[in-house]
Amino acid sequence: MFGSAELSALHAIVGADGVLCGASVERAYDCDAYTVDRSKPTAVALPKTTGEVARLVRWCNEVEMPFTARGAGTGLSGGAMPALGGLIISTKRLNRILQCDIPNRKLLAQAGVVNSHVSKVVADAGLHFAPDPSSQTVSTIGGNIAENSGGPHTLKYGVTSPHVLGLTLVCPDGEILTLNRREQTPDLVSLIVGAEGLLGIVTEAWLKLTPLPERTETALIAFSTVRAATQVVSAIIREGIVPAALELMDRRILEAVRMAFGLEFHPDTEAMLLVECDGAPASCRAEIERVGELSSGALDFRLAKNEDERSRFWLARKKGIGAMGRLAPTIVTHDGVIPPSRLPEMLEFVYAIADEHQVGVANIFHAGDGNLHPCFYFDDRIPGTVERVVAAGEAIMRRCVELGGSLTGEHGIGIEKIDMMPLMFTEADLIMQSWVRRAFSPGNLCNPCKVIPNQKGCIEHRRRWRGAAT
Amino acid sequence: METDNLSDLTAACIRCGFCLEACPTFQITGEETESPRGRIYLIRSAETNKLGWAEIAPHVDRCLGCRACETACPSGVHYGQIFELAKAKMPSKRWRSSLLRQLTDVKRARRQFQLAALLPGRKLPSFISRLLTKQPTSTRIPRPQELRNYPPLEGLPPIKGQVALLRGCVMDALFPNVHEATIRLLRRLGFEVIEIRNQCCGALHAHSGDLQEARTKFNQLVTSLPRDIVLLTNSAGCGSHLKEYGATAQDVSEFLYENGLVDALKMSDGLACRVGYHDACHLAHGQGVRRQPRELIRSVPGTELVEIPDSDRCCGSAGIYNVQQPILAKHLLDQKWGSIEFAKPDIVVSGNPGCHAWIEQARAERSSSIQVLHTMEFLEASFSGLFD
Numbered sequence: 001m002f003g004s005a006e007l008s009a010l011h012a013i014v015g016a017d018g019v020l021c022g023a024s025v026e027r028a029y030d031c032d033a034y035t036v037d038r039s040k041p042t043a044v045a046l047p048k049t050t051g052e053v054a055r056l057v058r059w060c061n062e063v064e065m066p067f068t069a070r071g072a073g074t075g076l077s078g079g080a081m082p083a084l085g086g087l088i089i090s091t092k093r094l095n096r097i098l099q100c101d102i103p104n105r106k107l108l109a110q111a112g113v114v115n116s117h118v119s120k121v122v123a124d125a126g127l128h129f130a131p132d133p134s135s136q137t138v139s140t141i142g143g144n145i146a147e148n149s150g151g152p153h154t155l156k157y158g159v160t161s162p163h164v165l166g167l168t169l170v171c172p173d174g175e176i177l178t179l180n181r182r183e184q185t186p187d188l189v190s191l192i193v194g195a196e197g198l199l200g201i202v203t204e205a206w207l208k209l210t211p212l213p214e215r216t217e218t219a220l221i222a223f224s225t226v227r228a229a230t231q232v233v234s235a236i237i238r239e240g241i242v243p244a245a246l247e248l249m250d251r252r253i254l255e256a257v258r259m260a261f262g263l264e265f266h267p268d269t270e271a272m273l274l275v276e277c278d279g280a281p282a283s284c285r286a287e288i289e290r291v292g293e294l295s296s297g298a299l300d301f302r303l304a305k306n307e308d309e310r311s312r313f314w315l316a317r318k319k320g321i322g323a324m325g326r327l328a329p330t331i332v333t334h335d336g337v338i339p340p341s342r343l344p345e346m347l348e349f350v351y352a353i354a355d356e357h358q359v360g361v362a363n364i365f366h367a368g369d370g371n372l373h374p375c376f377y378f379d380d381r382i383p384g385t386v387e388r389v390v391a392a393g394e395a396i397m398r399r400c401v402e403l404g405g406s407l408t409g410e411h412g413i414g415i416e417k418i419d420m421m422p423l424m425f426t427e428a429d430l431i432m433q434s435w436v437r438r439a440f441s442p443g444n445l446c447n448p449c450k451v452i453p454n455q456k457g458c459i460e461h462r463r464r465w466r467g468a469a470t
Numbered sequence: 471m472e473t474d475n476l477s478d479l480t481a482a483c484i485r486c487g488f489c490l491e492a493c494p495t496f497q498i499t500g501e502e503t504e505s506p507r508g509r510i511y512l513i514r515s516a517e518t519n520k521l522g523w524a525e526i527a528p529h530v531d532r533c534l535g536c537r538a539c540e541t542a543c544p545s546g547v548h549y550g551q552i553f554e555l556a557k558a559k560m561p562s563k564r565w566r567s568s569l570l571r572q573l574t575d576v577k578r579a580r581r582q583f584q585l586a587a588l589l590p591g592r593k594l595p596s597f598i599s600r601l602l603t604k605q606p607t608s609t610r611i612p613r614p615q616e617l618r619n620y621p622p623l624e625g626l627p628p629i630k631g632q633v634a635l636l637r638g639c640v641m642d643a644l645f646p647n648v649h650e651a652t653i654r655l656l657r658r659l660g661f662e663v664i665e666i667r668n669q670c671c672g673a674l675h676a677h678s679g680d681l682q683e684a685r686t687k688f689n690q691l692v693t694s695l696p697r698d699i700v701l702l703t704n705s706a707g708c709g710s711h712l713k714e715y716g717a718t719a720q721d722v723s724e725f726l727y728e729n730g731l732v733d734a735l736k737m738s739d740g741l742a743c744r745v746g747y748h749d750a751c752h753l754a755h756g757q758g759v760r761r762q763p764r765e766l767i768r769s770v771p772g773t774e775l776v777e778i779p780d781s782d783r784c785c786g787s788a789g790i791y792n793v794q795q796p797i798l799a800k801h802l803l804d805q806k807w808g809s810i811e812f813a814k815p816d817i818v819v820s821g822n823p824g825c826h827a828w829i830e831q832a833r834a835e836r837s838s839s840i841q842v843l844h845t846m847e848f849l850e851a852s853f854s855g856l857f858d
């Protein structure tokens with residue numbers, strides 16, 4: 001129920017311009033970047049402070065309205081979709097940097113601050129915020145924390161978690177908790193980072209700032225087979241070289257990137273590696289030269305001559321998924337992990353599955369840590385396509401687990417992979433997880449129907465979400 | 471134009487969100503409905519009858535049409551086209567078309583701008599603006615430029631070709647000196663200028679969804695041109711529109727850059743000053759013209775080009791947006807002025823009459839000593855020293 005009484009209650013908390021409702025709003029907020037399932041919110045609130053978030057959450061508890069946090073809505077597993085309707089609490093106006101402590105290399109940001117904004121603010125001091133999901137120019141700190149996002153530089157610098165020193169959490173009952181890595185045991189920060197918004201809403205976070213590398217060398221290496229590329233990946237790792245990034249793109253990604261940004265490559269290229277080494281000038285140079293030697297069988301080895309060229313190499317990688325829109329109207333990007341040594345056979349499996357289900361697929365992945373992103377492209381206006389895409393995705397995830405990998409590297413479970421959880425976790429594991437959840441969120445109003453399968457009151461809604469996907 | 475089908479055009483959006491932070495209205499509001507991704511989704515929904523056009527109208531109306539989202543989009547979404555087609559489906563607002571008629575008829579426009587001198591503070595009376603938009607206005611009606619007394623041109627090269635210059639509507643009424651400066655610069659390089667008077671390219675009409683009128687105006691203009699001539703414009707909005715509709719058109723800064731103005735400028739007297747360049751949306755995002763005007767400014771002896779932060783963020787003028795959405799437009803203008811002051815220029819230049827008038831308003835309100843000029847006026851001043 002949402003009537004004028006509810007509206008004025010929300011107005012009293014966030015002001016009249018902080019509440020959105022109506023048909024257009026319900027539509028615009030019914031999904032994130034994962035478009036297969038959709039569900040409308042009842043209303044959207046845009047708080048500016050931790051206090052306002054806490055009051056919103058307490059109000060939701062009073063009227064028993066579900067609520068879901070939303071950052072930029074670039075999530076790829078449907079995490080920000082309001083599964084049971086209710087209130088979307090958008091962090092887009094929690095967008096201030098509150099403190100900047102350069103000597104101690106840390107910074108306090110509100111949850112809605114955009115990832116790359118943090119690095120921009122501290123660049124003059126020679127620092128940056130290391131987690132760099134490809135969506136970093138738009139995705140928020142809160143979203144990065146919820147998904148424990150990674151990026152190309154995760155190989156050397158780690159995912160989001162080690163870069164979060166502390167945070168302020170509005171618990172599912174509205175209580176405000178301040179968590180600090182050093183002061184508390186058990187380490188609750190680690191529990192909240194990666195919890196996909198199930199255990200409360202993060203409103204502020206102390207972020208660790210990392211010195212910018214003294215020197216960076218970036219190479220783009222073309223191979224005539226995927227196998228040849230993955231062998232070089234194994235060789236690099238075997239040598240004990242830890243590149244800052246080690247990324248693999250297949251031919252179809254390259255074609256999309258060529259269409260989008262005019263990036264040229266050798267005509268026989270089937271796979272491209274992007275290798276970046278950073279650190280002290282001498283060792284960095286030595287590393288990239290060694291990578292060059294290891295890639296002697298490659299078609300082409302290009303070293304970025306300057307910063308401009310380097311950002312062009314990266315543009316291809318960072319906007320590669322976005323460029324997929326040139327191949328078809330809709331894309332679904334999957335996310336799974338396998339041992340890096342199994343990459344060649346996995347890739348062949350991905351192509352075969354896509355053919356079998358008659359959908360296009362292109363691959364981009366963090367080769368260094370075996371995190372693959374098969375990206376399906378299709379036209380969701382053609383009946384039956386969405387179902388085929390879902391089936392193909394499930395087959396791939398199953399295979400990842402069979403090969404000793406995992407269901408997600410960095411995009412989360414959300415709504416997308418909820419039914420696949422039993423592939424990876426035993427019943428006892430899942431019960432344990434729902435206990436943790438219930439400890440924080442007894443009322444089950446906080447981001448319901450996500451991550452943990454078979455939640456009461458969710459199963460009957462599945463069909464409705466999927467039916468909304470046109 | 472590959473397709474003009476709204477369903478296909480909107481389907482090119484894969485909802486990655488990469489455009490969000492490029493969009494001025496999303497930056498200010500944080501609302502998905504005021505973002506490119508949101509607008510495209512709403513338009514797609516209206517096209518498939520999931521929402522009514524009237525329902526989504528406020529969100530489309532709040533769009534500046536600045537096309538910053540196109541620059542940011544990796545998927546190649548033609549937002550500009552989506553926007554114009556969607557506008558055409560909106561329930562029409564009569565006052566808008568009458569305002570357009572006033573603006574795009576040169577003689578009428580000049581008279582209107584002059585009459586405005588009688589209004590207090592040159593602002594639209596608030597009862598009128600409230601009638602139009604339900605918001606109090608802060609948009610002043612700009613005052614037409616006084617004609618500058620340029621000295622006669624001397625020591626000119628022989629004529630080597632002809633070009634056409636669109637005098638247009640808003641530019642012609644408000645900034646006659648810009649045309650004068652443009653013609654002088656072209657002549658300095660040996661180009662004779664055929665001035666196209668009392669013709670409108672239709673950009674403002676297309677922008678507000680009057681596609682039929684836009685097409686008529688465009689056809690009239692193109693058929694009136696001599697054959698095989700390059701059509702030049704010093705107004706970014708016109709240039710971007712003409713190119714989109716398939717005319718052989720160029721922005722003057724492109725043409726002058728390609729035809730030797732850099733060398734000519736290096737031989738000129740020059741000006742000792744700091745100049746900030748504001749990227750008009752329809753030059754930077756609409757036509758991808760960013761480098762040429764900057765190179766030209768850099769070639770002026772004694773001039774230092776200083777970068778304005780976020781120089782390609784919309785100033786809020788956006789056609790007639792500042793009349794339709796005064797609150798957002800003012801917010802953007804204040805932001806823009808803040809960035810300009812940060813760069814501490816003596817002069818700020820841009821290549822579009824709308825930006826020019828709007829930024830000039832910000833200057834006037836603050837009685838700032840920073841001068842606002844069109845790129846052409848500044849470049850011509852390097853030769854003749856005149857810009858007051």
Ligand SMILES: Cc1cc2nc3c(=O)[nH]c(=O)nc-3n(C[C@H](O)[C@H](O)[C@H](O)COP(=O)(O)OP(=O)(O)OC[C@H]3O[C@@H](n4cnc5c(N)ncnc54)[C@H](O)[C@@H]3O)c2cc1C
Pocket residue numbers: 032033068069070071072073074075076078079080091111132133134135138139140141142143144145146147148149150151152196197198200201202203321322410411447485486487
């Ligand atoms: C083209 C593209 C490329 C991408 N590349 C990568 C990549 O390289 N690596 C990667 O890891 N991810 C990637 N992603 C996925 C996505 O960008 C990340 O998951 C990102 O961290 C989501 O941030 P967001 O602000 O958009 O969050 P949203 O999508 O808005 O939300 C994501 C989840 O976090 C929750 N949430 C949001 N804010 C809060 C908060 N303040 N407190 C608690 N919970 C919150 C939401 O409820 C939801 O469950 C990519 C996405 C796209 C579209």
Ligand code: SF4
Pocket residue numbers: 322325482483484485486487488489490506507510539542543544545546547
């Ligand atoms: S960047 Fe392009 S594809 Fe991505 S959401 Fe924006 S318009 Fe759509």
Ligand code: SF4
Pocket residue numbers: 492493494495496504505506509532533534535536537538539540549
């Ligand atoms: S044209 Fe400008 S205001 Fe409109 S959606 Fe694109 S970026 Fe936003």
